[in-house]
Amino acid sequence: MRLDKCLLLLLLVLCTGIGATTIYDIQYTSSRGADNCYPSPYLGKTVTVEGVVTATNYRSGGYFISEPVSGAWRGILINDSRHNPRVGNYLRITGVVAEIFGMTCIQDLSDYRLLDSNRSLPNPVTISTGQLASSFEAEAYEGVYARLINVSSSSGKSRNNRFMVNDGSGQCSVVTGSFGGKAVSSPAAGVQYSQIVGVVVFGYGEFSLNPISAGDISIQQPASVQNRSWGKIKSIYK
Numbered sequence: 001m002r003l004d005k006c007l008l009l010l011l012l013v014l015c016t017g018i019g020a021t022t023i024y025d026i027q028y029t030s031s032r033g034a035d036n037c038y039p040s041p042y043l044g045k046t047v048t049v050e051g052v053v054t055a056t057n058y059r060s061g062g063y064f065i066s067e068p069v070s071g072a073w074r075g076i077l078i079n080d081s082r083h084n085p086r087v088g089n090y091l092r093i094t095g096v097v098a099e100i101f102g103m104t105c106i107q108d109l110s111d112y113r114l115l116d117s118n119r120s121l122p123n124p125v126t127i128s129t130g131q132l133a134s135s136f137e138a139e140a141y142e143g144v145y146a147r148l149i150n151v152s153s154s155s156g157k158s159r160n161n162r163f164m165v166n167d168g169s170g171q172c173s174v175v176t177g178s179f180g181g182k183a184v185s186s187p188a189a190g191v192q193y194s195q196i197v198g199v200v201v202f203g204y205g206e207f208s209l210n211p212i213s214a215g216d217i218s219i220q221q222p223a224s225v226q227n228r229s230w231g232k233i234k235s236i237y238k
Contacts, residue, residue: 021047023066026097027073027104027142038139040104042097049106051076052119053089054145055199055212057180060100062107064199065091066145070122075143075199079107087212090116103142103202121145124197130169132200138207141200148174148209149195150220153187160204163187165196173208175201181213192220 026047029038051065054075058064061081067074078093079100085091094111097104124147131137132148151165161183164171174196177183195218198211211217 021049023049023051023076023143024073026106027076027140029139039099040097043099043104044097046094046096046110047106048092048094048111049076050090050092050115052121053085053087053091054121055179055210056085056087059178059180060203062105064143064145065093066122066143068119068122070125070145072125072140072144075141075145077103077105077143078109079105080109080112082109083112085114086117088117088119088121089114090119101203127200128169129165129167129172132172132207132209133170135207138200138202142202142207144200145197146200146209147195147197148172148193151193151196153189153191153193155189162208165193173206174198175203175208175210176217178210179212184211184214184217194218194220 021042026040026042026049029041032038051067054064054066056063058077062077062079063085064075064077079098092111092113092115093106093109095106095109098107099105122145124145125141126149127141127146129148129151131141148165148167151167153163154166154171155164160175161177162173162175165174178201196209196211197216198209201208201210
């Protein structure tokens with residue numbers, strides 16, 4: 001009897017795993033399609049996937065989810081206007097894999113389940129501006145919660161709330177106002193940022209990092225200001 005129960009439990013575990021797909025499975029590809037896009041190997045197929053919501057109110061509709069540990073190929077757009085999840089919700093979603101303007105997404109949802117709330121977001125994976133500037137390397141980070149560190153603006157804002165930044169490896173685009181918030185004011189060339197956090201998005205023929213809120217953009221305090229402040233602190237003890 002005990003052996004039968006063990007076999008039954010094993011069967012249930014195996015059956016539960018059937019049909020389960022990870023975001024990584026859906027996103028990973030090395031086959032280039034038209035317009036330098038890399039379509040998912042699951043294109044047109046129905047999948048069930050789980051993930052934590054990293055950003056909502058995306059400009060083209062929907063929200064982004066990530067696997068619990070952020071990294072290459074581990075984030076995706078959910079093209080869904082029927083549900084309104086919150087950042088930190090952990091969802092199980094069933095839908096069809098599609099490509100919208102060159103970006104992989106899941107749409108036509110047939111099942112939507114809230115499994116948990118107030119989950120901590122994964123640590124954003126650190127990438128370089130040069131990686132975002134290369135369509136081949138940037139493809140791995142499409143939909144991923146990521147950050148750039150120690151970058152400087154190389155131009156003011158241009159079309160579509162976009163400005164360019166560079167960490168020395170090549171300049172890439174940062175686009176603000178993509179998630180329902182106000183666009184950040186145009187930076188002057190040479191502004192230093194300690195980090196910019198957001199979701200990597202493909203649009204207008206290029207990859208860009210899209211901050212979710214103004215708090216995701218951290219301007220680096222000038223060294224001269226830091227030195228003056230430190231000098232005042234030291235003078236107290238003279």
